[in-house]
Amino acid sequence: MLEYVGLIPLFPFIGFVINGLLGKKIKNEKVVGGLGALMVFCSFLVSSGILLQLIGRPAEERIFEKVIFTWIQSGQFKADAGFLVDPLSALMIMVVTGVGFLIHVYSIGYMHGEEGFYRYFAYLNLFTCSMLLLVLGNNMLLMFVGWEGVGLCSYLLIGYYFHKKSAGDAGKKAFVMNRVGDFGFLLGIFTLFWYMGQTHNVWTVNFREIAANAHLLPVGGVVTLIALFFFIGATGKSAQIPLYTWLPDAMEGPTPVSALIHAATMVTAGVYMIGRLNFIYIRSHEAMLVVAIVGAATAIFAATIGTAQNDIKRVLAYSTVSQLGFMFLAMGVGAFTAGVFHLMTHAFFKACLFLGSGSVIHSMHHALHHAHSHDDPQDMRNMGGLRKAMPITYLTFLVSTIAIAGIPGFSGFFSKDEILWQAFSNPFHGGLNIILWGTGAVAACFTAFYMFRLVFMTFFGECRITAKAKDHLHESPLVITFPLMVLGLLAVVGGYIGLPKLIGDMFGGIPNYFEQWLEPIFAGSHEFTLQQLAHAEVHHSHALEWGLMGASVVIAIVGISVAYTLYIASPQIPKKFTDAFPALHRAVYNKWYIDEIYDFLFVNPCKALGNFCWKGFDVLVVDGAVNGVASIVRGFSSVIKNLQTGYVHNYALSIVLGVVTIIAVYVIR
Amino acid sequence: MLTHHSYLILSAILFSLGALGVLIRRNAIIIFMCIEMMLNSVNLAFVSLSKYLGNIDGQIFVFFIMTVAAAEAAVGLALMIAFYNNRESVEVEDLNVMKW
Amino acid sequence: MDIQTLFFAVVAAVAILSGILVITCRNPINSALSLVMTFFCLATFYVMLDAPFMAAIQVIVYAGAIMVLIIFVIMLLNVRVESGKKYTHGVLIGSIMAVLLLFEAFYFLNRSSLTGARGMIDANVVQNVGHVELIGRAMYTDFLLPFEITSILLLVAIIGAVILAKKKI
Numbered sequence: 001m002l003e004y005v006g007l008i009p010l011f012p013f014i015g016f017v018i019n020g021l022l023g024k025k026i027k028n029e030k031v032v033g034g035l036g037a038l039m040v041f042c043s044f045l046v047s048s049g050i051l052l053q054l055i056g057r058p059a060e061e062r063i064f065e066k067v068i069f070t071w072i073q074s075g076q077f078k079a080d081a082g083f084l085v086d087p088l089s090a091l092m093i094m095v096v097t098g099v100g101f102l103i104h105v106y107s108i109g110y111m112h113g114e115e116g117f118y119r120y121f122a123y124l125n126l127f128t129c130s131m132l133l134l135v136l137g138n139n140m141l142l143m144f145v146g147w148e149g150v151g152l153c154s155y156l157l158i159g160y161y162f163h164k165k166s167a168g169d170a171g172k173k174a175f176v177m178n179r180v181g182d183f184g185f186l187l188g189i190f191t192l193f194w195y196m197g198q199t200h201n202v203w204t205v206n207f208r209e210i211a212a213n214a215h216l217l218p219v220g221g222v223v224t225l226i227a228l229f230f231f232i233g234a235t236g237k238s239a240q241i242p243l244y245t246w247l248p249d250a251m252e253g254p255t256p257v258s259a260l261i262h263a264a265t266m267v268t269a270g271v272y273m274i275g276r277l278n279f280i281y282i283r284s285h286e287a288m289l290v291v292a293i294v295g296a297a298t299a300i301f302a303a304t305i306g307t308a309q310n311d312i313k314r315v316l317a318y319s320t321v322s323q324l325g326f327m328f329l330a331m332g333v334g335a336f337t338a339g340v341f342h343l344m345t346h347a348f349f350k351a352c353l354f355l356g357s358g359s360v361i362h363s364m365h366h367a368l369h370h371a372h373s374h375d376d377p378q379d380m381r382n383m384g385g386l387r388k389a390m391p392i393t394y395l396t397f398l399v400s401t402i403a404i405a406g407i408p409g410f411s412g413f414f415s416k417d418e419i420l421w422q423a424f425s426n427p428f429h430g431g432l433n434i435i436l437w438g439t440g441a442v443a444a445c446f447t448a449f450y451m452f453r454l455v456f457m458t459f460f461g462e463c464r465i466t467a468k469a470k471d472h473l474h475e476s477p478l479v480i481t482f483p484l485m486v487l488g489l490l491a492v493v494g495g496y497i498g499l500p501k502l503i504g505d506m507f508g509g510i511p512n513y514f515e516q517w518l519e520p521i522f523a524g525s526h527e528f529t530l531q532q533l534a535h536a537e538v539h540h541s542h543a544l545e546w547g548l549m550g551a552s553v554v555i556a557i558v559g560i561s562v563a564y565t566l567y568i569a570s571p572q573i574p575k576k577f578t579d580a581f582p583a584l585h586r587a588v589y590n591k592w593y594i595d596e597i598y599d600f601l602f603v604n605p606c607k608a609l610g611n612f613c614w615k616g617f618d619v620l621v622v623d624g625a626v627n628g629v630a631s632i633v634r635g636f637s638s639v640i641k642n643l644q645t646g647y648v649h650n651y652a653l654s655i656v657l658g659v660v661t662i663i664a665v666y667v668i669r
Numbered sequence: 670m671l672t673h674h675s676y677l678i679l680s681a682i683l684f685s686l687g688a689l690g691v692l693i694r695r696n697a698i699i700i701f702m703c704i705e706m707m708l709n710s711v712n713l714a715f716v717s718l719s720k721y722l723g724n725i726d727g728q729i730f731v732f733f734i735m736t737v738a739a740a741e742a743a744v745g746l747a748l749m750i751a752f753y754n755n756r757e758s759v760e761v762e763d764l765n766v767m768k769w
Numbered sequence: 770m771d772i773q774t775l776f777f778a779v780v781a782a783v784a785i786l787s788g789i790l791v792i793t794c795r796n797p798i799n800s801a802l803s804l805v806m807t808f809f810c811l812a813t814f815y816v817m818l819d820a821p822f823m824a825a826i827q828v829i830v831y832a833g834a835i836m837v838l839i840i841f842v843i844m845l846l847n848v849r850v851e852s853g854k855k856y857t858h859g860v861l862i863g864s865i866m867a868v869l870l871l872f873e874a875f876y877f878l879n880r881s882s883l884t885g886a887r888g889m890i891d892a893n894v895v896q897n898v899g900h901v902e903l904i905g906r907a908m909y910t911d912f913l914l915p916f917e918i919t920s921i922l923l924l925v926a927i928i929g930a931v932i933l934a935k936k937k938i
Contacts, residue, residue, distance in 0.1 A: 646765040649700075649857050652691055656866045663873045667880075671774040673883060676814065679781050681874035683788055683807070685867045690792030692863025693856045698797050698843055702804045705835065706788060709811055712827075720818045723888035725907045728823055732908065735830050736919045740926030742835045746842045747933035753846050762857065 001049035002064045005083045008043045008050075008093060009132040015039030015125035023118025033108035036121035040104050040128055044097035051090050059520055062087055065138050065208060072141070077203045084138035084207055088340065088521045092135035092272055095347050096265050100128050102483035103260040106355050109479035110256055110362060120160060120254065127153035131265050135272060139205040140189045143273070147185065147237065150266045151178045157261060158253040170249040177246040181236015185273075188229030192280070195222050207276060214279040214524065219532070220286065227280050227287030231294075234270025239321050240328055241298045245595055247321055251313040255358030258313060263320050263354050264347040271327045271343050275521070278336050282525040288428055292332025296423075296439040299325030301592075303446035307453065308588040311378050312357045315454050319404065320350055322443060326419050329440055333429065334529065335422030336522045337515050341498045342415035348494045349400040349412055352487035356397035359476045359484065360458060363390060364465075371469030380454065385463035389473035392481045394459050396488030401455050403491040405448035406556040411495030416444060417552050418500060424548060425540050427533045437548075441555050448559025456567040502545055676717035683710035697752070697759040701745055708738050777817065784810035795855055797843045801836060808832040819892045822900040 015036050023032050054062045067082035104124060111120055130149025137143040155178075159171030189205065197203040200216045217223050234240065239247035250262050261267070274281060274291070281288055299322045306318035323346050330339030363386075364377035375382045387394040403410035406417065424437040463470050475481065498514030499507075566573050578585040587593065683706060690703030712731045719727025749759055756763050783806065790803035808831045815824035857863070890903065908916055 648761045648764040649692065649859060649863075653859055653863060653866065656688055656692060656863075656870065660866060660869050660873065663870070663877070667873055667876055671771075671777050674878060675777060675781075676818070677878050678875065679784065679814075681871060681878065682785055685871035685874065686785070686788040686792060688870055689864060689867035692866060693860045694792060695855065695857050696797055698839065698846075699792070699794075699800050702791055702797075702800055702839060705831070705839075706791060706804060706807060709808065709831070712823075713811055713814060716815055716818050716820050716823055718883075720820070721883055721887075722885055723890045725888075725890055725903050726911075728820055728904060729907050729912050731823055732826075732904075733915060733919055735826065736923060739830065739835060740922050742838050743926045743930040744933065746838060747930040749842060750846065751933050759846060 001046070001053045002085060003066065004046055005050060005064070005066050005085055005136065006068060007046050008083075008097070009129045009136065011039040011042040011046075012125040012128040012132065016122050016129060019118050019125060020122035023122055026118065029108070029112060029117050032118045032121050033104070033111075036125050037101060037104035037108065039125060040097055040101045043093075043128070043132065044101050047090070047093040047097045050085060051094055054085070054087065054090050059516070062090075062520055063208075067138070075203075076201075077197075079139055079141055079205055081142055082138040083136040085136070086521060087517050087519075088272070088275060089135050091340065091344065091517070093132060095344055096128065096131050096135065099264045099347050099351050099487070100131075100260060102486055103256050103264075103351065103355065106259075106358070106480055106483040107254075107256040109477050110358055111254060114254075116160070120157075123153050123156045123160070124257070124260070127157065127261060127266070131269075134269055138207060140192075140207070140210075141205050143276075144182075144185065144189065147233075147269065148182065150261070150269065151175065151182065151237070154178070154250070154261050154266055157257040158250045160253055160257065164252070167252040170246070170252040174246040174250050177243050178236045181233045181243055184229045184232025184236070186233075188226055188233060191222070191229055192226045195226065211279055211524070214283075217280065217283050219283050223280060224284040224286045227277075227284045228290060230273065230277060230280070231287065231291055234273055234328070235294065236270075237273075238267050238270030238324050238328070239298075240270070240294050240324065241301060244298060244302065244321050245591075245598060248314055248317040248591070251311070251317050255313065255354060255361060258317070259351045259354030259358065262317065263350040267320065267324055268327070268343045268347065271324070271331060271339055274328075274331045275336050275340050278331075278522055278525045279528070281331070282334065282528050285428055288332050288334065289432070290332070291328055292423070292429065292432075292436055295325045295328025295330070295332050296436050296443070297325070298322065299329060299443035300439050300446065301325075303443045303450065304588060305591050306450040307446060308585060310380050311376075312360065312380050312383075312454065312458065313354075313378055315380075315450060316350070316353055316357055319353075319447065319451065322447060323350065323404070325443070326416060326440065329423055329436065330419040333419075333423045333426040333433075333436065334525070335419060335426065336525065337498075337518050338415065338418040338422050340518060341514050342419055345403070345411040345415045345491070345494050348487055349403040349410075349491035352396055352400040352484060352491050353404070355480070355484055355487065356393050356400065359390065359393040359480050360386060360397075362476055362480070363393075363473055366474075367465065367469040367472040370472040371466055373466060373469055375465065380457040382465055383458045383463075384461040385459070386473065387459040389470075390459075390475045392475055393484060396481075396484040396491075397459070398455060399488045400491045401451045403495075405451055405560060406444055406552060408553055409492075411491055411493070413553075413556075414495035414498055414500065417549055418498070420444070420552055421500075421545060421548055425545075427529065441552060444552060445555045445559040448556040449563045452560045452563035453567055456563060460568055461571070500545075500549075502542060502549070673717050673721045677714055680710045680714040680717070683707075683713070695760045695762055697749055697761055697764070700761065701742075701749070704741075705738060708734055773817070777814075780810050780813050798840065801840050801843065805832050805836050808836070819895045820900060821895075822904055 015038075019026075019032055019036060026032055054064075063084075063086040065082055065084050067080040069081055070078065071081040072079040104121075107120065107124065111117055114120065127150060130146045130153055132146070134143055134146025134150060137146055151174075155171045155175040158174050159168050161167040162171075192210070193203070193205055196210065196213065196216065200213065202209065202213050202216065204210060204213075236243045247262055247267065251258055253262075281291065302318045302321035302325060306315050306322065309315045309318060323342070327339045327342050327346070330336070330342060360383065361377050364383065368375055368377050368382075399410070403412035406413045420437055420440050423440050424433055426433060429436065463473075465473075498512055499510055501512055504510040504512060566577075590596075687703045687705075687707030687710060690706070691700050694700050694703065712734055715727040715731050715734075719725065752764070753759055787803040787806035787810070791800045791807065794800040794803060808827060812824040812827040812832070815821070815827055895903065
């Protein structure tokens with residue numbers, strides 16, 4: 001099965017080609033959507049086969065590289081295009097194809113009747129193909145191809161409703177901000193390649209070869225630079241401070257797109273990339289500290305904004321940014337396994353949340369449409385009490401919300417608690433650990449608060465739409481609810497493959513399968529840490545770990561109860577609160593004015609520079625020079641064009657004149 | 670005394686006459702005939718020099734010139750007919766489409 | 770002045786005169802007939818220059834074929850006698866050019882003398898071997914390739930003429 005790894009990205013690509021070229025002719029939505037979903041399902045089957053085969057092998061043999069062809073050969077440098085299958089990429093392809101398949105199925109129902117249905121599925125398939133290329137690529141350049149491919153598809157899908165100006169703008173914003181990050185990524189590739197080649201004569205971009213030569217890299221110095229360059233790439237793609245502002249705007253795209261690209265898969269590419277290059281980060285404490293701080297800051301920052309948004313998808317968007325911050329926090333404190341674990345569980349519950357919100361919006365849209373109301377179907381202030389009308393959506397949504405809030409027994413708890421514990425106990429950042437843990441804990445509290453605020457405003461209380469519209473509220477069809485149910489189930493049980501040792505021991509020594517699975521990838525970094533840091537083996541008492549675990553549960557419950565108090569028990573309090581602190585509320589509601597600040601600091605100067613280059617430089621200097629030369633030629637030729645009379649005998653005359661002149665020269669000489 | 674010079678001078682006179690006709694006449698057919706006359710004056714020079722040099726090659730060239738003249742006559746007259754069909758005229762002052 | 774020179778002078782005068790007529794006649798038919806006259810004079814010169822075969826094909830190809838073709842076209846187009854101006858606007862400058870050309874040619878001819886390696890073909894050889902054979906021998910041995918190329922030229926001319934003369938181009 002491993003030999004057929006190339007099929008995994010190929011299937012969605014076939015779907016993209018067929019739907020892209022013929023979709024317009026096929027017209028039948030069932031065929032187009034079915035084909036798109038089927039192709040991803042085929043990839044999922046192949047991925048499952050590969051995963052099973054990997055599981056069957058001993059841990060140290062779970063790595064396989066399939067070279068397809070020699071891509072670039074130039075002097076000593078050689079890059080093969082091929083696929084790298086190891087526990088990390090196997091996990092990622094399972095997430096991408098599995099969640100991707102469910103979202104494709106969901107899209108068939110959600111996008112029903114939309115204009116350009118085939119276009120949507122072509123893009124979605126292309127996205128899946130690019131994402132698989134990103135995670136399977138055996139070298140940095142191929143990863144970059146996938147990296148750019150997902151960026152392109154993200155742009156295309158955000159701007160899917162391109163006739164809406166806001167959607168087009170959001171697409172552009174995402175594209176430009178990603179470009180800033182990609183620039184960093186490229187610089188990272190170049191610097192690493194150059195350093196390894198120049199200093200150690202290892203001219204390669206292949207992941208395995210780099211990892212095998214990782215011992216040549218120094219600690220700190222140029223490695224810090226390389227790691228920070230790569231991290232800039234990650235901040236762009238994974239929406240971290242300072243490049244996160246595109247993600248909330250990306251909610252202009254269709255909801256399944258938000259679920260697939262802007263929650264489950266693409267935005268986690270940065271986390272994956274740091275996980276893939278963990279041996280670089282482990283060699284630079286400074287870079288790890290930056291990653292941890294940026295992650296923690298993003299986590300709390302986005303969480304605060306999430307508390308004041310009214311658009312259901314925007315809340316989820318800020319939640320995604322915040323959760324990505326948690327993942328980067330994990331990466332920054334050396335807890336690569338925990339970060340990837342959170343990536344996976346987050347993919348389950350956040351995809352479920354987004355799809356659930358899509359189901360709600362779908363239903364609201366229908367109801368409001370029937371009632372001829374022009375209220376915003378995405379605004380939570382128009383919702384309420386939907387749990388009776390949409391029981392399946394409600395249940396799956398609730399389960400996922402509990403998971404993200406971090407209630408024990410659900411997947412989010414295991415991953416998030418692991419991150420917080422590592423943030424507290426890691427050997428890297430010394431005194432800063434407590435701050436990192438505290439920030440994470442507060443962010444987790446906010447997370448629980450705004451997620452339950454969302455649930456309470458949407459599914460509880462009184463329905464705030466008109467009675468007429470209310471009658472049209474109904475549960476979504478099976479094609480929509482089926483993925484919800486599967487993802488909801490995964491959101492519950494997905495965490496049990498990575499039980500913390502503490503809890504596992506309690507139940508008779510159940511091992512942490514997830515950690516064991518990823519062990520070959522991160523083993524080198526772990527050993528390196530042990531060598532470098534004498535105090536790495538500091539033993540924290542079990543009591544402390546239990547205590548912190550309890551603390552995070554308490555934090556989650558506090559968040560939930562605050563939400564319950566404010567939005568169910570006494571709904572007048574938020575109003576009073578905003579009246580009491582209007583400035584604070586306005587600032588939070590307007591996302592701390594970050595967009596405006598960016599506009600002021602970067603966008604407007606860039607625009608001014610562009611305008612200057614256009615009107616000042618291009619029009620006056622460049623065009624002026626070109627037009628000036630042209631008008632000189634024009635003036636000159638308007639004089640000599642009189643020679644060109646167009647009469648044949650005049651040309652004959654000039655021939656004779658030439659003959660006479662030539663003979664004259666000959667004679668005189 | 671009749672020398673080769675006489676033939677060459679006659680050839681030059683005929684050539685100049687042909688050139689004059691080409692330059693001053695309006696009727697394209699007459700211009701065409703003037704060109705034939707110029708070709709013939711060259712033929713005369715060729716033949717007389719062939720005689721002077723005691724070499725047959727010059728006369729072979731006359732053959733080729735005649736072939737070219739025949740081809741030119743065929744194509745040139747066809748062009749003239751096509752032009753006449755379009756413009757109802759064979760005057761060169763109407764042949765002014767070479768501008769732009 | 771011997772008889773040969775006198776004969777040359779008379780025929781040359783006729784040739785020049787008819788040449789002048791070619792470019793001055795208002796009616797193209799007259800011009801064409803004058804041109805035939807010139808061609809006959811040139812054929813006479815070819816005989817005088819020991820090139821009887823050239824004289825024959827001068828009469829057959831030029832005076833016969835080509836001029837007949839031209840006269841046919843003149844009649845086919847039925848061009849009216851030029852009603853308005855006979856000459857172009859550039860009559861003055863054209864004349865100056867032609868005269869300049871003539872003077873230059875005279876000057877050139879008078880200044881220089883004929884040189885070059887003489888071959889062995891003279892009047893006797895032509896008489897004994899025969900002009901046609903001499904021409905044929907040269908044409909089908911030394912000049913075989915140009916000769917074949919001319920046939921392609923004629924083929925192209927035929928095709929071109931047919932296509933151009935079609936009603937709709």
